[in-house]
Amino acid sequence: MTTTDPLLAVAGLTVRFRLPDAVVHAVTDLHLDIRPGELVAVVGESGCGKSVLAHALLGLLPRNATVTGRALLRTDSAGSRTDSARLRGGDGAAQSAPVDLLACPPRQLARQVRGRVVGLVPQSPATSLTPVRTGRRLLEETLRAHGHTRADAPAAADRLAVDVGLDPADLDRYPHELSGGMAQRLATALALAPDPPLLLADEPTTGLDRPLVDHTLDLLRRRCDAGAAVLLITHDLAAAQRVADTVAVMYASRIVEHAPTEALFEAPGHPYSAALLDALPQRAFRPVPGHPPMLTDLPAGCAFAARCDRATPTCRVQPAFTGTRSGQVACHHPLERAELCAEVPA
Template sequence: MSAPVLSVRGLDVAFRVGRGARARTVRAVTGADLDLRPGRLTALVGESGCGKSVLTEALTGLLPATAAVRGSATLSTPDGDLELLDAPESDLRDRVRGRLLGLVPQSAATHLTPTRTVGAQLRETLARLGAGIPVAELMERAALPRHVLELYPHELSGGQAQRAGLAAALAGDPPVLLADEPTAGLDRPLVEHVTALLAGLADEGRAVLLITHDLRAARDVADDVAVMYASRLVETGPATEVFTGPWHPYTAGLLGALPDAGFTPVPGHPPELSALPPGCPFAPRCPERESCSGDPEPVRHGDRTVSCSGPVGS
């Protein structure tokens, strides 16, 4: 397997919210280890609110000033390794965003200027990045018809808006692409179209991170998968292995909730990130809790990692 182009180790992200007696700490990401490799699409999956988007914001330096961040995120570049979490904003703005890391944000239409056409905004992005890609080629990469260049954001369909966001993210030809819920709100044919585009971009040699709560979409296109629950990555590994033989009870529960597996939901609800229980955060919902020690520390077995001391995968 190729060396990672982006390697995350021990990433913690916490927010202090409220004042006085109402103040509390929200632990959005806890101890995350994640590798993104060239030519592979990694799906980061989990229920809404588990911390997936915060992880991406940490990597791109888009967290608010109230965030406390620890750990490392090392990006391999032609000029040597770059530590993203310590990089000054000027480096992130001028060297990283758009050039080394492309970001497809949630609800891409809201990130487009409503009074300017898609074409004007894409041409401006290309000029700002100093990219030599013709706008027609950019449209082709994102599978957008040429007439969309003349449209305003409010005239776009949901799928067109997401692909316009993808085109903007590809303008600087970045080796790493982060797509944050790019299929949210789309119908199934459009979900399959957008995820197939992302898989094709990985096949071209990029490292692609697909953040989604749509496990079916992830199962269709992912090379690797990382399962997140209550701020923690509870299982990671090759997608075919994780999806056919899950080790963590939460992963097994997510797969059991798919329509072709009986549509059995995971019982209960995830904890609030401001009130995480001690030990394993999944324990209150876990069918194996009587036979585990409650220690959620990750253990690596070959290419797979699991944060579970119960019988699953043993």
Template sequence: MSGGRTVAAVSDVSFDLAAGECLALVGESGCGKSVLASALLGLLPGNAEVRGAVHAGGRDLLTADERTLARRVRGRLIGLVPQSPAAHLTPVRTVRAQLAETVRELTGAAAAALPDAVLAAADRAAFPADHLDRYPHQLSGGLAQRAATALALVGDAPLLVADEPTTGLDRALVDRTVDELRRHVDDGRGLLVITHDLAAAERVADRVAVMYAGRIVELADAGTFFGKPGPRHPYAAGLLAALPERDFTPIPGMPPELHALPPGCAFAPRCPRATDACAQRPALTEGTACHHALDSAHA
């Protein structure tokens, strides 16, 4: 609910994620990516209504109570790198203290082993050891992001959800961060990375899901998506074409408000290929939700 209205922030989303696989969820701001991440961990506002099922570790996360989510899911089954790390760090405790508590809780490390374990946890996320005794308000946005990443990695959860994990980082640290996330995948764990950074997605992902106006409009192998034949949905193709290293051509117009979606295909008002057929909402068929999907020659 928003302002007394019911808003379908995410609709008809369905995908699987295997152990040892990274799925990158990409799309413009406001399309529902972070709402989806919050739903997985039971972090939506109290007035949110969630329908369907999310299965992980043999349980349905959408029906789990708060006690189960807190004690058995968050950090243990699913680790979260949040979009706004400063809001998830305890403001009155140092980074060292928060890492030590998380290491002790999730790994059972003895007191004598904690100092080395904290240093190792910080190093995994490229968090500088000489900043461990700082409080969150003393950190830059990039350092807060690395602190949150370090906390998320402590439990070696079988599934990691990284919501904009490279925000505020320079390119070298972006590469280091996504490489660490990729190591998490290569060790046999699953990773859902939500990002605006398509270069980071290309570096880390096995598959790519493109979200627009609360729906997945394309689901493709990363090699196919970023290489040849390329994306098939016009919106997905537009995201790649907007990159400086490609055509540097922005998609015209703006995404619709989720409370005022157009009938049929939500992308139609911005799409150069739209026809009368787009008045009907397309289903996700063979990885693409589009009546006029691009062919390989066009892509």
């Protein structure tokens, strides 16, 4: 097995939430590979299913969720040898086989996956921090649970605080005494403490000013450069452009384009990707027309067709992914490079 093999291979991930009078199509037929040393950004408008993706991988969805598909995690790169053996349910002597996170029992996910081999920076840290423990106690307990001694945990906690841009003195506060940005940085430190090979960062820059946003993004980039893998879920296109190796654009529960970052920002293939980029202040600063469809009432074909000036009757059929010179796009009428160049003002 080479370093080019995915650390995590997601195939056909589909999530449905059953309500009394409707079904929410939160994620549909999602395919995504993440390799060691790679930072993959998933971008899109709010409510498209980005956060549901992260929570599905860790078994953190409510009881009314139905999850199908596969999410195969390579155990030969997933943490220590002991962790890998536990994930496989054996002594580790045999050739390791990938573990399907979507098929893992809740007990196994809680004890052997979350934190140990897959870390999560939550979107709402204030609701995930234990309110009766100080940040220092939370961080030191996490460090001790993952190999640090009682003697060296305080110094390690201080170093982690500095790494995430938090004053070590602020660790002695309780969560309710922290600002939203400080709570976000503490949550990031807690996710990094076990040094997991895969990190799911769900809007990790929420509540941060621009210098701290860049600080956090650069921290994630350094983790990838050291061999870890990061799935960055963000609505901040500038953040994705700054640090991501590849970008997956999500719309109405589906990934509609996946391409190397530079190629996507230079020449997006899907009309929705182009519209998102046009909304940036440094570009046309033009909002995406219309509104996303309700996830309880998605059309049979392309969900973006109602907002797209390239739509034809063909778009009533769901488009399949096709390869382009730069990546993959699910569109019956993808943009050509010549069209994009013609749209760029001189």
